[in-house]
Amino acid sequence: MLKPAEFLKDVMIHEAFQPQLKEWLKAWRLKTYVDILIVVDGGISISPNGGFGVGAVIDLIRSAEVGCMRFRIDLATRNGSTPQVIANPGPNGFKYTGFEFDMTDGGTDVIDKYEQIWCFGINPNTASTNDAIIDQASNNPTNDQELERLDQWMSEKKGGLFGTGDHHVLGASMCRKIPRLGTMRRWTNADGVPPVGSPDRIDTLRPPEPVANFQAGGPGSLSNGAHQGDLTVQPIRWTTWRSAYWPFPFRRKRPHPVLCHPTLGPIDVMPDHAHEGLCVNSPDLSATKQFNGDLEYPNAVGGGSKPEPQVIAFGSNLDSDDWNFSKGEQPGRTNNPMISVYDGHPADVGRVATDATWHHWMNVNIDQIKAADNDDWKKISRYFINLATWLNPPGFSTRCLYLSVVASHIEYPGFQEYYAKTPTLELGHVLRRHLKLYYGPCWVTERIWDLVWELELIPRKKLFDMRREFGRIDVDEEEFEALVLGKMVEATMKPAEQLKATINGDMKGLKALPVPEKLFAKPVAEALNAFAKDKRALMKVERDALASFKA
Known part of the structure; x- marks a missing residue:
């Protein structure tokens, strides 16, 4: 735990009162830094300048301040090499290579050093309809021993976990068997994952101005190369987390805290992309863990309602009857489950969150929006920060x-x-x-x-x-x-x-x-x-x- 002298620098207090406040709070031991481990499959970059990577988000979270809370991030890659701990990796280097969830460092289980684990999976990077390839050794699937250790961490430390992949089976090798995460999002062909192409894909690209050029029959076409990283974002529909009828007769609604901006209201936009994944709207609460058969969604401790996952945002996509897409035809849809969260604290386990796609997080999708530093970026970036706050263990x-x-x-x-x-x-x-x-x-x-x-x-x-x-x-x-x-x-x-x-x-x-x-x-x-x-x-x-x- 950190002593007052180590965390008072995070509070806006006049220096004349610093010595007194340290004395006043000397009995307090408050750990105000949250330690997060970000795990990526080989192929996903962690460099701030790598287009196909999450480096910009890493830098954002490291510099974020929410109250007295700050965030420290270590990086790990599941690249198939022999597990190794790097003593001094630098800010843009991996601390763990060949990462496994049950690996140790100096006799201590690595994951026990962290309050949160974020997983960005890409394996198997294929459009195959054969789900068997998910567990092939070449894709570094998370094995049962790792899953048991991760499950223990989520139960004993109440660690918070975020995980995402993309269209099709991308990310399934790392994530699909992780408790709760595996059923809150579609990971396999058997689950009905959206493909990379065909009318069944989830293409959320939005046209820039002038929109007339991109209508059906027009000269332009909506394509990833030109439009996934432009300043035109997709609207999302947030669900009501809190509502009140006070003062009568007005009804006030709020989104889930993950989608709340401190000053701009609900977070109602995301970067767009030509082929996204999907979350699960109503997971099977009687499901069992794929590695030991135990109940995946435990009952609340002491009784009360069983905590359930909640889809807190839905996406939509435009109809190809009205817009010209380079990937071809698609029907318009308005209820694509995009972000799902699970508050496990009442059941004495950690919280879980998942996203339809890591393209909401990738440098290639957010760099221009970030550079513009407009309200869209303020909202999108706050989504990342809010997740880092919400996923914390109790206390x-x-x-x-x-x-x-x-x-x-x-x-x-x-x-x-x-x-x-x-x-x-x-x-x-x-x-x-x-x-x-x-x-x-x-x-x-x-x-x-x-x-x-x-x-x-x-x-x-x-x-x-x-x-x-x-x-x-x-x-x-x-x-x-x-x-x-x-x-x-x-x-x-x-x-x-x-x-x-x-x-x-x-x-x-x-x-x-x-x-x-x-x-x-x-x-x-x-x-x-x-x-x-x-x-x-x-x-x-x-x-x-x-x-x-x-x-």
Whole structure:
């Protein structure tokens, strides 16, 4: 774990308060760096300048900041060579070559060093309709021993896993048997993978201006060479993750946190490409793991609804009756499952995410959009960053909420709007606006529910369903969030005043804060009880009022 001195540089605090804050938080041990292992099949580049590769995304994640959270990335290739650990690979080099998921380094299992693993598979790179080639040794398929170790990591460490391939069987050798990932996306001919050509392909290319040139019978044709990397992106349809009817009669909808931009709203675009894959809309929840026969989707711990994968975005493609495609005819489609996620935390396993294609991630598809640095790039790049935040094991993201509450006392809110007699809700709304400004509303909502989950203030078998249904009832969710945050501010108000009094450097009497879980458990529980009491009273008033309407 990192000591305060190592992570305070990640918080925007005036240097005059740095020594005091280090003393204040000396009991805290918060690991604010997330370690990610990116595994690619041989043939996929990791260079920022390699067109057919994911180097630009790697650089983006390494430089990203989400609250106090930062990301460290190591790189591995499954290239068929003897497994080897490279001591000093450099930023654009592989730390592991001939990578296997059960390999060790100095007596330690390699994957245990990481909170997340991202898999970009291309083998077998073929248009064959024979699924048997997926398991040929030349394609470096993930064997049962590796899968057992990876399954153990997902269960014991709650590690988060992302994996994707492309059209046809590309990526199946690495990914198709990995728990959950193997059934959340189509990997084989038997699964009904889209081909590289024919009308059954998923061609999402969109025409640039002037569009008339690309209509049926026009002089131009939509082709990968010209259009997969241009500035014209494809629209996607996000699904509702949260909805609320407050204040009546307006209905507010939010996408899943993976598709939330802090300031631009829902992430509703992706790079386009002439042959994409597909996710699975409703995986078989009774499926068993292909390497040991155990249940692939475990039940929730302590009861409650079984966690299920959710398709959070759908793609579409244009009809060749209206547009001229170099790959030939295709029908228009509007519901292509594009991004799927699985929150395994209620079942005590790690989260999983998958994408229809790695062409949403490839340099060749994003370089021009990135260079333009327009709103499309801001949204697309945030999708990558959001995944790196969402896939974390339990506890990682709430650490930044803890630190944000503490830090707010010696930032603008604390100096200008926190006062001892300020009502709890007002304090909470001040902090909520502050956090929304930097991290967006989805971040705030997700962190607060994570906090309630991790502190176990509500029976977990009830909390999972409650969280899912919360926005569907007549409740002001912003008020709920403000009440929780306000109680957290109040819990740190007196210690913060003591800290501010040490501006002259005299830290005599400055006491270290208790560990976050001890400091905030009681205030958050008080917020939940107060909210429930208020809503019960409001419901009684509503029931009494409605009763008077009876004839």
